[in-house]
Amino acid sequence: MKEKLYYLLSIFAVAIFVGGCWVGPPTYLEDLDNGYVVVASDIMQDARIIRKDPIRPSSVGRRVVPPTVFAYGWNDDFILAKRHPRKEYRKVDTSVTYWYIIEVTSGDVHGPLNEDEFRKLRTELKVPEEISFKTIQ
Numbered sequence: 001m002k003e004k005l006y007y008l009l010s011i012f013a014v015a016i017f018v019g020g021c022w023v024g025p026p027t028y029l030e031d032l033d034n035g036y037v038v039v040a041s042d043i044m045q046d047a048r049i050i051r052k053d054p055i056r057p058s059s060v061g062r063r064v065v066p067p068t069v070f071a072y073g074w075n076d077d078f079i080l081a082k083r084h085p086r087k088e089y090r091k092v093d094t095s096v097t098y099w100y101i102i103e104v105t106s107g108d109v110h111g112p113l114n115e116d117e118f119r120k121l122r123t124e125l126k127v128p129e130e131i132s133f134k135t136i137q
Contacts, residue, residue, distance in 0.1 A: 026039050026040060026041050027040045027041065027042060027043060027044060027046070028040035028044060028047055028136060032049075032072075032074045032079055033074060033075075033076055033079075033104055034076075034104050034105075035051050035052040036049060036050070036051050036052075036064065036074075036079055036102070036104070037049070037050050037051075037052060038069060038072055038136070040136070043090075044136060044137075045067060045068045045086075045090060045092055046067050046068070047067060047068060047069040047070065047136050048063055048064075048065055048066055048067045048068075048069055049063075049064045049065040049069060049072065049079065049081055049100075049102070050062060050063050050064060051064050051107070064102060064109055065081045065083060065100050065102070065109070065111070066083070067083070067086065068083050068084050068085075068086060068092050069081050069082070069083045069136065070082060070083060070084060070135065070136055071133040071134060071135045071136065072133065072134060072136075073131040073132050073133045073134055074104075074131065075128065075130070075131055076104065077103070077104055077105065077127075078101060078102065078103060078104060078125070078127045078128075078131060079100075079101075079102040079104060080099075080100065080101055080102075080122075080127070080131055080133065081099070081100040081102070081111075082097055082098070082099055082100075082133065083097070083098050083100070083112075084096060084097060084098070085098065097115065098111060098112030098113065098114075099111060099112070099113045099114070099115060099117070099118035100112065100113065101113075101118065101121055101122060101125060101127060103125070110125075
């Protein structure tokens with residue numbers, strides 16, 4: 001009798017655990033050029049830029065810019081991003097902004113940069129001024 005009760009409790013615990021691990025569609029998803037994606041899996045504060053695995057495009061991919069991306073822009077050659085760091089789990093420090101430049105062809109990621117470093121590098125790399133930032137909402 002005890003064994004049957006333990007068995008039923010085990011089945012119940014597994015059902016609750018598996019039910020809590022359900023993965024639905026992402027909260028936010030935008031495909032960029034050359035396999036780069038802006039994605040927020042659960043909440044908007046999780047937004048990050050990843051590069052999909054070309055062999056297994058359905059896999060999670062390699063993180064290029066960590067959370068919390070709040071604005072980005074791109075063309076065929078460059079991806080620009082702005083993010084705020086996290087103070088602690090799910091608490092974002094909006095008083096600090098990190099800037100990133102991704103060279104699409106080479107895969108080089110420049111960042112985190114402050115705004116002055118970003119502007120200087122943007123000029124050096126000849127990133128077009130026409131690339132404007134789209135804010136994630």
